[in-house]
């Protein structure tokens with residue numbers, strides 16, 4: 001009979017960017033660690049994100065470099081080293097959406113204050129975009145177009161690459177019980193090949209919005225997590241490539257990233273303030289607001305024939321006193337249980353270092369037996385949209 005009991009140094013629960021980079025960091029240090037994913041890699045946030053490796057620009061637009069901007073300022077260089085294959089994990093196979101983001105403003109005086117703040121205070125300050133290569137979508141923009149060295153990667157492909165790298169250390173399964181004792185933690189996992197029990201010295205809960213339910217299952221203090229909702233906008237059709245932020249006042253009003261559509265066209269994911277406001281609005285109202293904003297921000301763009309949709313995406317984070325965004329990644333260490341939220345995809349390497357630094361290697365690493373199913377990358381939101389609409393507002397906002 002196949003063995004159904006396993007002993008590990010560490011079990012990682014959740015295969016988003018936090019779980020996969022932590023698994024990788026543990027593996028690099030010789031720690032015997034496996035990862036359990038319940039649905040698909042990056043389901044919920046990572047694959048639904050815009051894939052921008054932030055360097056602090058959007059936190060510094062007001063003119064001062066706060067904790068959040070400081071925490072994230074080194075991340076573009078750190079990710080670029082991995083994306084160039086010069087640091088572990090080697091992510092050189094990951095598809096890139098762009099090497100840099102554009103920044104432009106709506107032309108109002110308030111917008112320019114935001115851009116000036118960014119120029120004055122950022123470590124890697126935005127610079128003028130060379131006039132001969134300005135993205136086509138920005139041709140009608142009044143005022144300067146800036147370029148900031150924040151790479152944009154394809155999150156679904158990032159999950160596939162990391163998933164393939166750690167194929168032998170992952171399984172698809174559902175955690176149905178967590179029992180802690182002085183000797184470690186025993187985790188019951190239901191898999192398609194039957195239930196198994198895993199005893200581990202450390203349990204890393206890195207399940208995004210799934211952390212709250214896992215913490216309850218483990219008897220840990222509730223209420224340590226918050227979710228901040230977004231209603232993101234999708235546009236589909238004959239769209240130009242555009243990755244960047246339109247600034248209004250001191251905030252990104254629209255953050256647009258581009259991916260190739262399965263059928264020749266392109267998809268735009270649209271976030272920023274428009275998606276924040278959308279969290280409390282209907283899909284129709286959000287599309288109307290977003291299309292009016294796009295018409296203002298990109299005056300030369302032809303919107304007829306473009307189809308629109310929205311998707312809801314809650315950001316899961318450690319709770320804060322005021323419900324606002326935490327500045328840094330968060331780890332809660334409670335006995336042998338570690339719960340983590342990276343806060344941003346860009347910050348996940350810091351979280352992974354932190355967690356891996358708390359766990360020592362013990363047992364000789366072994367692979368997950370072949371009979372256990374492996375998780376694959378989650379489906380991006382635009383492939384799950386049931387209905388696209390061409391109804392929109394092209395009245396400038």
Ligand SMILES: Cc1cc2nc3c(=O)[nH]c(=O)nc-3n(C[C@H](O)[C@H](O)[C@H](O)COP(=O)(O)OP(=O)(O)OC[C@H]3O[C@@H](n4cnc5c(N)ncnc54)[C@H](O)[C@@H]3O)c2cc1C
Nearest residue numbers: 014016017018038042043046049050051052208210345346
């Ligand atoms: C719309 C949107 C856009 C964003 N854009 C950016 C951006 O451009 N740049 C940036 O840096 N950050 C961005 N972020 C933030 C970033 O996506 C998240 O901070 C990051 O992806 C969180 O990673 P994670 O691994 O903690 O969570 P997730 O990516 O949510 O992964 C959690 C994983 O755990 C699994 N899981 C859940 N419950 C269980 C369970 N019980 N057992 C096993 N597995 C479980 C899930 O299926 C999932 O695979 C964005 C977020 C959103 C919502």
